[in-house]
Amino acid sequence: MAFYQSPMKISAFDAKFEAQKIAFAPISFQVARCLLKFGILEQIDTSAEQGCSLDDIEKKTELSQYAISVLIDMGLSMGLLWQKEDRYLLDKIGHFLVEDDMAKVNLNFVHDVCYQGMFELEASLVEGKPKGLKVFGDWNTIYPTLSELPDQVKKSWFEFDHYYSDHAFGQLLPLIFQAKPAHIVDVGGNTGKWALACTAYDSNVKVTIMDLPGQLKVALKNAEEKGVADRVSGFQCDLLKESQEFCPNGDLYWMSQFLDCFSKEQILSILTRTAQSMSANSELCILETYWDRQPFEAGAYCVNATSIYFTAMANGDSRMYHSKEMLTLISQAGLYVDEDIDEIGLGHTLLRCKRKPTQL
Known part of the structure; x- marks a missing residue:
């Protein structure tokens, strides 16, 4: 593009x-x-x-x-x-x-989640911390506290997050299940929408959601309400801890709109530990919106603007990446891209990764 x-x-x-x-x-x-x-x-x-x-x-x-x-x-x-x-x-x-749903979702997200905190963008850039987050609470990052945000803020945050991911589900599910994975590890599964979509698509698959305690509580409650608590389990973890091991025995490890929440150093650590948990037959699927892969200039504009949310509100050191940066990190982690698919949903790219033979 x-x-x-x-x-x-x-x-x-x-x-x-x-x-x-x-x-x-x-x-x-x-x-x-x-x-x-x-x-x-x-x-x-x-x-x-x-x-x-x-x-x-x-x-x-x-x-x-x-x-x-x-x-x-x-x-x-x-x-x-x-x-x-x-x-x-x-x-x-x-x-x-x-009339445009994307415009409404983006506008509500910017107003409810970002607007007040953007006054602190300058300080966030200088200090490398999300200084704007203080409008909601005294927190280091937004992720452990999503369930504690004011109701309207939380509503707009999840509507923004789900709007972009949900539009990709229809194309993704057949791609993800073409190898018939029996056990999917959903890394950073949030409210469990992807896990529930998987269990609805395949009546036999089991999904383990790796996430922080607050998000897991919500996700597992949603699984129980959908009647699939026997197939959706939780793996409580803090992925920023270098000592944190990953859930083992996954046929497919899934990361959707997840790695953009971390710095390059953190992404490399997460990918390296994922690779260490994978077998020769496992695969890692990464779904992201890269600004250089957008089919239209409006998409690149929205993606680059979202990077500023990460700077001022989320964690101060992550962003929406250029695809070449992600491909470099994947290789450094001991993985290779087996398949690369653009234009999924609203400008998403799916990278299907496997361990390099030398890492097995």
């Missing part, structure tokens, strides 16, 4: 305008969010070609005409709306904010 290999073809006049958009970006973000939250864009959308006047909008919202007008005027400047005499109609960008 040939992004960013040459200067943008844009006039100086337009480039200056784009610079002003960046300067006011936090304001435009909140305007778009409020236009959605108060139902203004949706109301205009349902009016179709007729459009809405300020009076029409005022009748159906709790806002004053002043509040509506300042939002509407900025919405016009942002290209969300256009005006025909005294009526307002939805433009294409506004349409996608209303």
